Amino acid sequence: MRQQAIKRIAVLVSIGRHPVSGVPRYSRNDAAALGLAKELAQHASDVSIDVIHAGQADNPALPEYLALGATRISVIETAAAQDVLPALQEQLQAYDLVLCGSRAESGEASGMLPYQLAARLNLPLLAGVITVTPGSDAIVAQQFLPKGRRREVALPLPALLTVHPLAPSRLRYAYARLRAGGITSQVFPEVMSDVGEEWQIEIAKALPRKLAAPEKRSGHARMQAATVAESRGGKVLQEGSAADKAQAVLAYLREHHLVDY
Numbered sequence: 001m002r003q004q005a006i007k008r009i010a011v012l013v014s015i016g017r018h019p020v021s022g023v024p025r026y027s028r029n030d031a032a033a034l035g036l037a038k039e040l041a042q043h044a045s046d047v048s049i050d051v052i053h054a055g056q057a058d059n060p061a062l063p064e065y066l067a068l069g070a071t072r073i074s075v076i077e078t079a080a081a082q083d084v085l086p087a088l089q090e091q092l093q094a095y096d097l098v099l100c101g102s103r104a105e106s107g108e109a110s111g112m113l114p115y116q117l118a119a120r121l122n123l124p125l126l127a128g129v130i131t132v133t134p135g136s137d138a139i140v141a142q143q144f145l146p147k148g149r150r151r152e153v154a155l156p157l158p159a160l161l162t163v164h165p166l167a168p169s170r171l172r173y174a175y176a177r178l179r180a181g182g183i184t185s186q187v188f189p190e191v192m193s194d195v196g197e198e199w200q201i202e203i204a205k206a207l208p209r210k211l212a213a214p215e216k217r218s219g220h221a222r223m224q225a226a227t228v229a230e231s232r233g234g235k236v237l238q239e240g241s242a243a244d245k246a247q248a249v250l251a252y253l254r255e256h257h258l259v260d261y
Contacts, residue, residue, distance in 0.1 A: 006134050006157065009037045009049045010092055012100035013073070015061050019206075024061040028165060029101025031068055035169030036132060036161075037099050038069055044134055050074060052091060054084035057185040066181030068171045075185040085113070087188035089120045097139070098160040102127065118160045125160045126153055130167040213256035 011034050016027035034051065041047040050072075051065055057075040065073055076087045092098055098121075103111035118125035128144040138156045144164040145151060155161075215222065237245045253259040 006040060006044060006047060006096045006139075008095045008097075009040065009047060010095040010098045011037050011049060011051045011070075012088070012098065013051055013053050013062075013065050013070075014101070014104045015053075015055065015059055016105040024059060026061055026064040026068065027101055027105055029103060029105075029163065031065070031101075031171060032165060032167045032169050033099040033101050033161075033163040034065065034068060034070060035171045036129070036163055036167060037097075038171070040097075040132060040134060050095075052076065052088070054078050054087055057183055062183060063178050063181070064173075066183075067173045067175060067178035069174075069177065071181055073181070073183045075183060077185050077187045085116055085120060088117055090188075092117070092121060096157050098123070098158070100160075100162055102162045102164060114160060114162045121160070123158055123160045124155055125162070126155055127162045128164040129161045130164050132161065211253070211258050213258065 011030070013030040013034065014027050016025050016030075017023070018025050034049075037049045041049055049070075051070040052074050053062060053065075054076045055078060057077060062073060062075070074091075076084070076091060078084050078087060098117075100114055102114075104113075114125060114127070126141055126143060129141045130144050130150070131142040133140040135154075138154050139159065140152055140154050141161060142150050142152055144166060217225070235248075237248055240248075250259070
């Protein structure tokens with residue numbers, strides 16, 4: 001494949017939140033997208049990487065992306081209840097590749113922005129990317145799949161990719177880069193819409209932990225199960241009273257030491 005480097009890459013970054021203290025911090029998913037963009041730039045010449053954030057320029061967590069390797073951050077100043085899609089659509093018109101994390105770190109509805117943005121920009125979208133190889137007029141991306149599987153997908157440019165959280169990243173935090181970098185901001189006029197008034201912004205909640213019986217299979221059997229889709233077995237209770245069915249469930253939980261009464 002003839003090497004014709006991608007000329008312009010946009011990396012969308014958001015503000016994350018520490019899972020214990022709740023302190024704002026850089027988003028690990030978006031940092032993985034920045035790391036992927038930096039690796040692409042090493043394989044080609046004259047590549048520009050623009051790091052873009054829609055929100056408030058004075059957020060204390062935003063300079064952390066400078067420390068991770070962004071030379072400059074362009075902030076589109078928007079209100080908290082403002083829809084950022086129109087501003088991002090206007091900003092991302094002339095890029096060969098748009099990278100972002102798979103989801104933000106707040107709210108159960110996060111993860112929809114890349115899909116809505118790709119629809120507005122009329123770009124192909126590939127989710128769960130872990131590596132990208134540049135080509136002349138296309139890229140070959142390795143996509144993360146369940147059970148440890150991977151597959152390579154050729155995608156024409158321009159395109160939008162969401163980066164999987166397990167994508168390798170060699171970014172290192174450097175305070176000197178934080179001091180040397182800069183943040184510029186521009187105000188995007190608010191588009192009159194009643195969409196923002198319907199939103200509810202809340203902190204992400206930990207999902208309930210799924211009870212699972214202890215694994216008793218051999219290592220070989222577990223490896224086969226990880227690579228081959230198979231039925232997980234189980235028992236369907238269709239007959240008997242509600243008390244009988246509840247007793248069967250309780251017996252299963254006791255057998256696998258999932259309850260202690």
